[in-house]
Each structure stands twice: as structure tokens, then as C-alpha cells.
Amino acid sequence: MTAETHQNRSELAQNMDYLRQLSPFERTPFEIIRLYAYIARRIRFGQGDFIFRQNQQASRAYLILSGSVVLSVEKSGQTLPLQVLGPMGFFGYMSLLACYDWGLNAQATAATETLSLDRESFRKILIRFPDQCIEVVDSLVRLRMQRMHEHMETLIKNIKDPGGLAKLEGGINL
Amino acid sequence: MITQRSLFYWIRHRQRPLQLLILALILVSIGLRVLPLELQKRIINIAIELKQVDLLLLYCGLFLGAVLLASLFKYAINVLQMYVGQKILLEIRESLYAHLLQLPLQFFRRTPQGTVISLLSAELNAVGHFIGGALAVPVTSLLTLLSFAAYMVYLDPLLALISLAIYPLEIVLIPILQRRYNRLNAFRVDTVREMSNVVGEAVGGILEIQGNASFTLEKAKCGRIARHLFGLMNRLFIYKFGTKTLNNLFQNLGPFLLFLLGGYLVIHGRFTLGALVAFLSAYEKVYEPWKELIEYYQDLQDARVRYERVMGYFDEAPEFALFPVGRAPYRLSGRIEVSDLSLTVQDQIQLLDGVSLDLAPGQQLALVGFSGSGKTTLAMLLGQLYSYRRGHIHVDGHELRELTKLDVSRNIGFVAQHPFIFSGTVRDNLLYGCRALAAETAAGGPPPALPDARRLLEMVVAVGLSDDIVRFGLNAVLDRERCEPLRADLLRMRNRLHRQLSEELGQAVEFYNVNRFLEHLRIYDNLFFGDVHDSAWALSNLPHNPAFGDFLKASDLDGPLLDLGRKLAVETVALLGKIGDDAFFFASSPMAPEEFATYARIVRRAGKSGPAALPPADRMQLYLLALRFIPGRHKLATISKPLAAAIVGARQRFVQNVGHLQLRRCQLATEHFLRGEDPGPAEEAGRNRDFSIYCPTEYLYSRSLLDNLVFGTLKAEQDTALGELRERVTKALAENGLLDTVMEIGLDFAVGSKGDRLSGGQRQKIAIARALLKETAVVILDEATASLDNTSQARIQDYIETRLRGRQTVVAVIHRLDTARAYDRILVLRAGRVVEAGTYDNLIERQGSFYDLVRGATT
16 A cells, blocks of 8 residues: 555544454454444554553553564563564454453564554444354454464473473463 | 321421411402302393493493402412422422431332332422412312302302202212222322332343243233233222212203203292392302312322322331430540440341450451451441441440431441442542531531641542542643633743653644644634634534635635535444444544434435535534544544645634734744744733634643643554653642642542542542541441552552551451451451451461461462
8 A cells, every 4th residue: 555545545444454454354244344443543652662561451452553562471580572573463352352461561672553452342342243243252262372372382492491380380371 | 207297297387377378368369259240140130131331331340350350369379379389398308308318228228219219209299289289279169169159048048059959969979989099099009119110120130031031921920910000090090080970960960950940930030130140150150169179189189198108118217316416426536346246137147146346446457258258247337337236336335326327427437349429529529528527517516627628639649549630630621710820830831841841742742833734633623723712603603603604615625624524424324323322432433422313314315416415504514523523533534635734724814814813923932832942921811802822822721731731632542652741741740839739620520420430440549538538536448449459459558557557446348368467456257257356467377267268369
């Protein structure tokens, strides 16, 4: 999309284009995607800004439009980076489904613009259009499981003492 | 007690002078009603018979005069009657309401809110209507009846006797029917109420009904009652109309007899024609007071039934006395002794069993236990919110159940788990307890002084509300009066902030720049770029301002804005068509939810013929939509560069030609300001009040305090930058001694109905502050910090520990067991009994119930 056409398209139309490219929304009906695009907010972060931190209350999902974000986990004073996401990277989406505390940090490694969806609006749309939205819920959960596997692989590669896994208290909450 | 007074008590004992006046007026008016009858007779017998025109004129004139005067008197009587009725009703309502407020909590638990409301409003209204005429109507009717009857006897005793003989029959028959009617009416009232409850319950439990598909069951439930009601109503009407029909019958029997006998007498010369006419008139006029008496009798029964139903419902004695008699309210030190306290409800459920504890003044007790263990019950008892019969609670040696409400309010502060926040300002809610105390104590000596501003702010900080209050203050839009003492300081702050923070500000804020199009302002604000005080140019009035239409045309904006409005309408209607009127979704659109239907209609019309062909009213609606559009917030459309330039051009034209303001001066000031230089002297107040311009030298009264300080609007997408910005601004305000002022402004924030503009945490903090401000000897907290985040909980816990220890006795039902460490003693409850008591360390060592609870919480 060139800068000119970009300028003449409303933010709503631009948001719809972005969301369409994400796997959970691939098969979502037009009028639902349009609603998501409508409730979505553009949020900008400077380099080094935290988008969210571990143990804060989770309430928003983020899609990176430009820039990059590192996801990391902190335990006993150690910070372990798990993944770096660039444009079209989608994270924090489980907060759309439930209220919990973040188990990860997300920090911008460069000036970053994101498109963000919040749980309250997502739920209101879900309640109004349950049949159309339940597929989105399924896709989000599948996406989560996939990413969890990727994170587990990263962690396992980094454990120096595999036998010590059994002694870890409570497991790691990702 | 008010609920024991009969209906007629009020009539006998209230508004006596006025009632006597009404009676006097009635007596005079009766005379005025009998007079026309005599005049009728004379007109026929004398004036017409003797063909005397001047007498005719005289008698007719007097007739008219009497009739007019009679109606004037009737008018006065009616008005006074209603006044008296409403006045008495007012008193009944106020006394009943005062009584209601003191009823035990159990009453409110078992009584649906709707019932209380309908009893106090609708049912009492009917009673009030009756009360006004309660004495006047029967007296008037009776006296009228007697006077007409007397006149009839005066004309011809035999005829009068015969025609009046019919009435005694009515006196016997009608009341019998009436009594049956009343009984059925009482059943009807109960049945209607039962039906409302059933329907209400069905709606509330609709999930269960649909889940269990119990449609037949529920239909049967309601059907039974509806059919019963049907039967009752039928019988009611049979009696009601039966009574009326009988009355009618008797009424027509009379004239028949009169014509027969009276005619016979006139034919035989024993009665004059005039007298017969007068007699007939009198007879007919007797009907009305008679009918009024019967109706009065029915109304009386109805009103009595309603009144007794209402009073019966509230006929419960308050558990505690309200005011101390013969002494001032106690000032207690907060020593609490509970011995063998037990509470059973509904004769079976034991909430507390033999609880005992001792607290010295200033000590702090934590109540912990499993759910259902009786912790809240104990807290409520200690706060005199429940009453008890077995066991004792002594506060400073006084039995708690014998203390009056005023004693308790002064000495015990209670914070509920789910506090109620009244509509009003934050300040109103914070001072609620203190104000209540001041209002009640007025009679018994000097009232305690209300906390001053400094104390209020201290408490706000202590409970962790200061950030919220600062935010409310920064978001406040100040009027001229409020702002005047601060204006100079605020403008200085603005310049200082800009110099110190221009880079951070630039990222998060879009500055008011008279030379640029601003994405975060409405098109309306972009065009007029200032405060508009001339109402003709206010947004809602623009459709009616022809100068506005001319202005748009002259600036070549009419076409583009109409187009923009149409686009916004089309997009919004398509997007939110199925959402209904959920205000939440309309927040990101320039359309209000209640306007949706209008715009849907306009879109349909425009779809067929194009926007230019729309009627002017519809076109104006589209212009309004376009004017409310904020490009940076509403995502449905964009403003092209040429359009933006045209708008800025139009703005500059408006400022100079319509506003007659100094554009050049403002442009220079803006340039200086943005460069971090002094923009120039502030505008003198009072110049051209109709319009002003967003100039760095002026305070912008239509924008919030924060907008004024940063001289721009915040860009919504800069979430983190916003938070930091607010912190910087707050710090700068503190450094310049303006923070307290901003917080004072923040305290005037209107919290909405039931505090719905506040978050749960904010409501809780206000409730805690409210109780602490009373500075009572005892403070009871029932899981008061349960829904607060960890930082706030810790802060309040810290306050309790450090500031209240040794000064106020604290009893806290706690949820988070690690906070129990700070308390002097811990009481562990299970199934209403105290199972363990001691300090934190003692109880952990003992490895008993408390230890289990603590362990259970962490694994």
C-alpha cells in the first residue's frame, strides 16, 4: 500500500486490512471484522518502553504494525528472552478471553506502533454475535498452544540441569 | 408509632384551621344553591304569570348571580380541599419515610425494592387524594341533601314524603353491596402483588426456566394467579355496577312519581306550576349529593384498605432508639467486651455460638475464618446493624443494644464489603458520615466540626486516592468564577511546563495552533477555534443560524462537509446497525445512540436521491455529524489535505470577520509560545465575551484543566507517554504549590448514580475514607480492602497500623492472612464459634486452624 492510498483510507479500513492478515480472523465474517477494527486502538511505544510487565493485570491484545517487541520471562532475578516479534507479530491475545496476570514481559526494542484490542469490547461483541465469534475463540486458543510449544522449546534448550526441572516450584506459568 | 395511626387520625388532628374554613365556605355555598330553586318558583309564579318583565329581569339576574357565586365558592372549596389533602399526605410520607429508614436490616432483606417504592408512591397517592375531601365531601353532601329536602318539605310535605321515601331503601341495600366489594378489593390488591412477584421472579430466573424448559410449569404458575384475578375482577365489577344500577333505578322512580302525583295536584289546583318546577329541580338536585355520599363511602373503603395495607407493611418497630433522651450522646473510649454472644435466625440457623472477646481501647483485632464462619455477622453486630438477644456486647460498659443510633454513629465507624456510594460529588461522599453526625447532633449541643480541606486531602492521600483525585481535577472544566483566582498562576504554569517539557509534550500532545488543522479536535472546534458564547453559533443551534449557512458557502465548505456527514452516517449505520443502542460502541463515533434511528432514515433517503436532494432539515443533521467528527478519534473517515487547508482558511476568516478578534496577535503569540518564549501579556478579562480564541495568552474555559496546562489535546494513542506526562504535570504542580488546589477541584467530581463513574477500587477507598474521617473510637472493617490492588491494600493497612494504633479500636474482618501479622490479636471463627485466639506467631506455632488457613492460602 503506497503512502498516498494509505492516507486516503480511513483508519477503520486500514485496521480491517491488518486484522484480516491474522490467522484467528481469516474466516471471520466481514461485519465482525469491521467491528473489531472499529474498537481497535492504535497505541505507540518508544524504544525501551514496556508494553506490559509480568504480574500486571492483562486486558489487551497487541498487533505490531511497525517496530519490534521482545517477550521475556523473569524468575528469581533472571530475565530470559523467549521471542522477538516484528511487524504483524500478534501477542497478548489470551487476555481477550480471560482476566489473569501477565506471565511475561513485553518490551519495545524500537519505536513501535501497535493496534490493540481490549477484552471488554471483545466480550461485548462476542455476546452479541456468539455464533460468528466462537470460531475466533477456537483459533486464538490454537494459536496459544502453538506458541507455548515454541516457548517450551526455547526454555528446554536453555536449561543447564535437566534433572533440576522436577524441583521447580509450581511450574512456570506462561 | 406512625404505622399504628388510623386514617382518620390524620384528618382529625391536622390542618384544623383550614378544614374549619372549608366547612364555613361549604355552609355559605349551600345557601347559595338553595336560593336558585326559590327564584325559579318566583320566576314562573310571579314574573311570568303576572307578566312583569322588570321582576323577571331581577329574578333572573339574582339567579345568575347565585349560580356564579356558588361555583366560585365550589372552586375555592375544591382547591383548599386538595391543598389540605396534599399537605397531610406530605406529612404522612415524610413520617413514614423517616420510620422506614430505621427499620431493621432483615426487613430490607425480605422486601423487594419495588414493593417499598410502589407503596410509598402510588398507593399513598390514592390515599392523599381521598384525605383532602375526607371531611368536606360528606359534610357538604349531607348538608346539601338536608337543605334541599327541607325546601321540598316546605313546598309540599306530602309530595316530599312520597318522593323521599325511596331513599331509605337505598341506605340499606347499598352498604351491603359495598361491604362485599371491599372484601373482594382487598383480595384483588394481594393478588396483583402476588402476580407481580411471580412475573418478576420469572424474569429474574429466565436462565433456569429456559435451561429447564419449564415453560408449562411457569405458565401454569402465572396462569393460576391470572385466572384468580380474572374471577375476582369480574365479581368486583358485578358489585360495583350493581350498586350504580340500583342507584340509577331509584333516581328515575322519583320523577315518575312526581309527575304523576304533582301533575294531578296541579290539575286540581292544589299546587302551582312554579312550585312543581321548583320541586322537580330540587328533587333532581338531591340526586347529586346522594351520589357523592355513596361514592365517598366507596372511596373511603378503598382508601382505608390501601392505607392499612401500606401501614401494615411497615408495621415493625425499629430495633434501636434513634436519639438519646435527657442526655448528650456518649463519648466512648472504645473498650469492647463481648460475652457469650449467640445469634440464631429463623429459629434454626445458628450464625454465632457463644462468642466472647475483650478489646482494650486502641487495640486492633483481626477476624479470620472459613466462609460462612460468622465473621461478617459478628462485625455487623458490633456495628449495631443487627440486634442480638443472647449474650452481651458492652462498649465502655454500656450494653450495645441499648445505645441509640446517634451514640453508635458518633463512636463506631463501619465500612461494608460492598459500600454504597451516593450520587453527588466525591466530597459529598467523603463527608457523608460527618455531615450526618452534624445534622443529627444539632439539637443536643454543639455539632462536631466538619473536617477542613487539609484533613480531607490528608485522608485522600492516606487511602491511596490522590492519583485519582488529581486526575479528576485535571479533567475538570472550570467556569470563569472558579477559575478567576487561579488564572494567572495557571497561565504561568502553562508557560513553564512548555519550556521544561516541550519534547515530551510534543509527542503526547497536539498543541492548539491557530495556523494548523488539528486532528484531535472536532471539526466544529477546528472551524471556530475558541470558546463560543454567542448561542446562535453554539453547535446545536447552527442549523437555525442562517449566517452559518452563508459562512459555509463563502468558504466553499458546504459541499465537502455535507459529503463527510453523509459518509459518517452511512458507515456508522452499517457498522452499528445490529448493536442496538449500547452507548459503549457509540463512544468512538460522532453519533449519539439516541440519534441512530434518525440517521438510519436519512441514509436510506440519501441512498435513493443523493445528499444534495435531501430536505434542509436532513442536510443540517449531516452537517452536525460532520462538525462533531474528530479525525484522530473517530476512525470512520479521513480529512484530506485540501479540506484541512480549507477549514483552516475558513477559521481565520471567521476569527477576523465574525469574531472580530486579533488573529495576527494570536498567531504571533502562538509562534512565541511554541518556541518556548513568553507569548505576551494575558488578555484582559471582559473583552468580547461572545467569542474567544485558543491563544496561549488566554485561559480556555471550554477545555479541561489539563488541556489548558499543556495547551493542547492529548493524543489518544500515546498510552504510556500519557501516564508519564500526567506524572510530570503533577510533579510540576506540586513544585509550584498548585497540587492541593487541583485536588480540591478534583473532589468536586460528580460520581454518577450509585457511584457508577467510579471503579470498584475507588468506591471502596472513598468508603474507607468516609468512615475514618469521622474519627470514631471504634472502626469496624468488613473485608473493606478485598477488591483493592496490592499496593493500595498495603497502604491502607499501613495507615491503620501506624495512625490508628492506640487511638482507635479496630476490628477488621480480613481476607489476606499475611496482613493478620500486624494485628494485636487474631480471632479464628468456624461455624459461628471461636476456635482459636492469639497473636500471629502464637497461632502459627500452635499449628491449628489458623496455621491450616495460612497454608491453604499459599499452596
